[in-house]
Amino acid sequence: MLLNIKYTLYQNRIVLRFLFLVFSSSFVFAQKPVVLERQVTLMGSVFNITLVDKDSVSANENIDLTIEEISRIENLISEWQPQTQISKVNQNAGIKPVKVNKEVFELTKRATDYSKMSNGAFDISTVSMDKIWRFDGSMSEMPSQESIKKSISNVDYRNIVLDSTNSTIFLKNKGMKIGFGSIGKGYAADKGRELMQKKGIKAGIVNASGDIATWGTQPNGKPWAIGIRNPFKRQKVARILKLKNAAVATSGSYEKYAEIDGVRYSHIINPKTGFPATGLTSVTIHGPSSEFCNALSTSIMVLGEKEGLKLVRQFPEYRYLLITDEGKIRK
Known part of the structure; x- marks a missing residue:
């Protein structure tokens, strides 16, 4: 982090x-x-x-x-600036693959490799997670099991599809996002x-x-x-x-x-x-x-x-x- x-x-x-x-x-x-x-x-x-x-x-x-x-x-790579290649990948989640340059593709590929080596403990798709946890001192009880399960519904590095031949990234599900805050x-x-x-x-x-x-x-x-x-x-x-x-x-x-x-x-x-x-x-x-x-x-x-x-x-x-x-x- x-x-x-x-x-x-x-x-x-x-x-x-x-x-x-x-x-x-x-x-x-x-x-x-x-x-x-x-x-x-x-x-x-x-x-x-x-x-x-x-x-x-x-x-x-x-x-x-x-x-x-x-x-x-x-x-x-910023997911906050709408014109970046990663933002375009996120905007087209569940719709179509997006062509990116070699540098962005290789960084994304390494990120998915980190996910594999850690058995999913590391995952760049966590940016799509619902924010149900608060870390400002105001939280006094656990979120419900249902809300926790829903919060990770779009999180799974295995749904990041990389095409090295065409240098494209495709997120399988609508609502998915990737980001490099990590x-x-x-x-x-x-x-x-x-x-x-x-x-x-x-x-x-x-x-x-x-x-x-x-x-x-x-x-x-x-x-x-x-x-x-x-x-x-x-x-x-x-x-x-x-x-x-x-x-x-x-x-x-x-x-x-x-x-x-x-x-x-x-x-x-x-x-x-x-x-x-x-x-x-x-x-x-x-x-x-x-x-x-x-x-x-x-x-x-x-x-x-x-x-x-x-x-x-x-x-x-x-x-x-x-x-x-x-x-x-x-x-």
Whole structure:
């Protein structure tokens, strides 16, 4: 699940709800090379783009290029903008296949692959789900079984028909929708990093509201340090990750949940049952791709600790940190 992150500058740290980036003092005061950071709203969320570049003019130009790349992706996959290819797919659900470009087709194909690998715990068709759960503190009783069943009537990745020969996407049922709120920002972070590496930028961070892609090092040669918040001890960290060419994503329930009869229900919904995920408070995954980190973290939140660990251990390039609803840490 992609998360809306708030930033606070404190003692040379950028503090996030789930993660924070820790910079050494030499990072802040270094004159050469220049380190430039810019915060901007893209894809409906806060992005922080940090580049290590030869001078401020070049850094600003390259940040502009990164923003253009992320905006390009948004204009392809946003389900909120009616002119995008994904919106056209949704508008023609149950009617006809829609031709999309190779990039959109391949992203959708990977998303359905994530659904298969997680046995449906991950599903981009959840955007068609009826919103019967409220996570603003106002919910005091469970929805009816009937309303829960109805809420997922149009959710099933197996009804996303992909034709690789014609590069088309067809949603079998009217009322179906697909969306990339789960992996779209991670994909954008990966593509921003890829673009900057092709431009010869040796180091930086694209932080897409907690879906983070890093490369290179700080100017002092140290890796980027990313702290993972402990939701039960807000002033402490569960772990600090030191990354050079890696990505990280966190899915969690402790900022947005419903508590009913003493049980905490996550805002992350199980696509197969219509019930919120329980058992895990947060899941952090780090490895090569921000997109895949988020696919794994979302899947594990739904699968729970036992099945989630079985899944992530199939991918040795990816590491995990799970925090259970009881505050236990698995890593």
